[in-house]
Amino acid sequence: MGVRRLFIALTVVALQTAFLAAGAAPARAEGRLDRVQRTGLLRVCMWPDYYAISFRNPYSGELQGLDIDMARAFAHELGARVSFVESGFPSFIADLLGDRCDISMFGIGVTAARAEKVAFSRPYLRSGIYAVSSQTHPRILRWDDLDQDGMVVAVQKGTFMDDYARRTFRKADLRIVSGPQEREEEVQSGRADAFLTDYPYGQRMLAFHQWAHLIAPESPVQTTPYAYAVAPGDPVWLDRVDRFVEAAKRDGRLEAAAARFRLTPIVARD
Numbered sequence: 001m002g003v004r005r006l007f008i009a010l011t012v013v014a015l016q017t018a019f020l021a022a023g024a025a026p027a028r029a030e031g032r033l034d035r036v037q038r039t040g041l042l043r044v045c046m047w048p049d050y051y052a053i054s055f056r057n058p059y060s061g062e063l064q065g066l067d068i069d070m071a072r073a074f075a076h077e078l079g080a081r082v083s084f085v086e087s088g089f090p091s092f093i094a095d096l097l098g099d100r101c102d103i104s105m106f107g108i109g110v111t112a113a114r115a116e117k118v119a120f121s122r123p124y125l126r127s128g129i130y131a132v133s134s135q136t137h138p139r140i141l142r143w144d145d146l147d148q149d150g151m152v153v154a155v156q157k158g159t160f161m162d163d164y165a166r167r168t169f170r171k172a173d174l175r176i177v178s179g180p181q182e183r184e185e186e187v188q189s190g191r192a193d194a195f196l197t198d199y200p201y202g203q204r205m206l207a208f209h210q211w212a213h214l215i216a217p218e219s220p221v222q223t224t225p226y227a228y229a230v231a232p233g234d235p236v237w238l239d240r241v242d243r244f245v246e247a248a249k250r251d252g253r254l255e256a257a258a259a260r261f262r263l264t265p266i267v268a269r270d
Contacts, residue, residue, distance in 0.1 A: 031237055036102060045104040048086055052261035071105045089156065103230050123226060125268055127223070128222060130216055131153075132195055137213070140213075143215055146194055155183070158178070164196070184205065
């Protein structure tokens with residue numbers, strides 16, 4: 001090594017030693033909370049066809065629902081504006097991991113399979129599984145009539161109802177669908193006898209479809225907590241989301257939003 005190179009190398013080592021001795025630490029990588037606050041933008045993944053949770057009003061085109069209100073409240077706390085990103089149950093994990101959004105807020109059921117890929121906040125809602133059939137269906141009168149020979153039950157791909165039906169139904173045929181309002185179209189057309197859903201969507205069916213018959217099980221079936229989802233590996237961001245959820249429970253914002261959209265029976269208060 002030449003004298004010049006040796007001098008440069010020794011100088012670099014001396015500077016690094018002085019830097020560390022002064023107690024300086026390497027710059028921390030920017031976390032999601034830092035970025036939201038720096039940019040003033042909170043990107044929220046939502047599904048725009050989830051009645052009472054996150055749905056686009058067919059008359060005004062306005063986004064409405066409990067989680068639309070909660071997303072706006074969270075953005076306000078962060079001093080940011082909110083940008084809604086259309087997503088859905090089959091795609092929200094990829095959207096989070098692909099950095100299309102900072103958080104998913106649309107009544108996402110916490111399942112073991114999902115928890116392996118994303119991080120969940122504390123729960124804010126809980127719902128069991130319900131079924132929707134036709135008022136005039138000759139054979140489906142109660143929950144036990146669903147899983148019978150000859151029955152066709154529709155479920156939406158990627159939902160916890162999909163997971164439940166695949167694990168527990170033994171006699172009925174499952175029709176897996178993915179498009180908006182495809183489950184009810186299958187029942188209305190006669191291609192399916194019933195479809196599985198949760199409390200919010202069941203209320204939508206009763207509100208908008210006179211033909212719909214909501215079937216509740218005799219005892220709750222797979223009551224599932226709903227939570228907000230974020231990409232894993234950022235505990236500071238997850239903690240900030242948790243603090244928002246807890247504050248919204250304490251100060252009444254969650255209860256008020258649930259009451260506006262008739263979801264009070266499924267609020268998680270613990």
